[in-house]
Amino acid sequence: MRRLMREEGLEVVYNRRRRRWSSYAGEVSAAPPNLVARDFSAPAPDELWVTDITEFRIPAGKAYLSAVVDCFDGRPAGWRIGPSPTAALANGSLADAVAARRAGARTVVHSDRGGHYRWPGWVALCEGAGLVRSMSAKGCSPDNAACEGFFGRLKNEFFHCRDWEGVPVAEFGRRLDAYLRYYCSGRIKRSLGWLSPDEYRASLGYAV
Numbered sequence: 001m002r003r004l005m006r007e008e009g010l011e012v013v014y015n016r017r018r019r020r021w022s023s024y025a026g027e028v029s030a031a032p033p034n035l036v037a038r039d040f041s042a043p044a045p046d047e048l049w050v051t052d053i054t055e056f057r058i059p060a061g062k063a064y065l066s067a068v069v070d071c072f073d074g075r076p077a078g079w080r081i082g083p084s085p086t087a088a089l090a091n092g093s094l095a096d097a098v099a100a101r102r103a104g105a106r107t108v109v110h111s112d113r114g115g116h117y118r119w120p121g122w123v124a125l126c127e128g129a130g131l132v133r134s135m136s137a138k139g140c141s142p143d144n145a146a147c148e149g150f151f152g153r154l155k156n157e158f159f160h161c162r163d164w165e166g167v168p169v170a171e172f173g174r175r176l177d178a179y180l181r182y183y184c185s186g187r188i189k190r191s192l193g194w195l196s197p198d199e200y201r202a203s204l205g206y207a208v
Helices: 002-008 087-099 120-129 141-159 169-185 197-203
Strands: 048-058 061-070 076-082 108-111 132-135
Touching (some): 048 141, 061 169, 087 120
């Protein structure tokens, strides 16, 4: 592919715009310690999750994605898409990830200091599922770089440099959901031996 692109003079165009939306709502509750310390490696699925919410702006309006990403192979473990960055959106993505978690896994879930991850509903979900909470330092995006990187790849591949004129927000959400499913089952990664996350897990004997 690279050789063909060089021969044809083709270049990949990335949009470098940064997201401006922030979920920080002040020190709503006590923050748990940063247990990850920027080490986003995991020896098995469901050992370390990272999570965040990102915004998409299209001519028809805005859409928000809350994703929980497994650091074992970069597979999104759960996600929800909606028109507003609500606590229910964050809680729903976590509930979906928990529902598919391996039995007996001891999971650390790492987030930034957004209000969604400080409110009672989120804390109760974590406690009820036996998740260990971890949190970035205030205003320090490198502390959640694995999730930021996931959103960056997602936007470069799916969102930026595409014409979304005339696409309703609901239809955008359906297309985004379809891409995330493809990300799990069809998008190959060099770090996984040119397998998709689902194929990689199956090759190791993990259920998908």
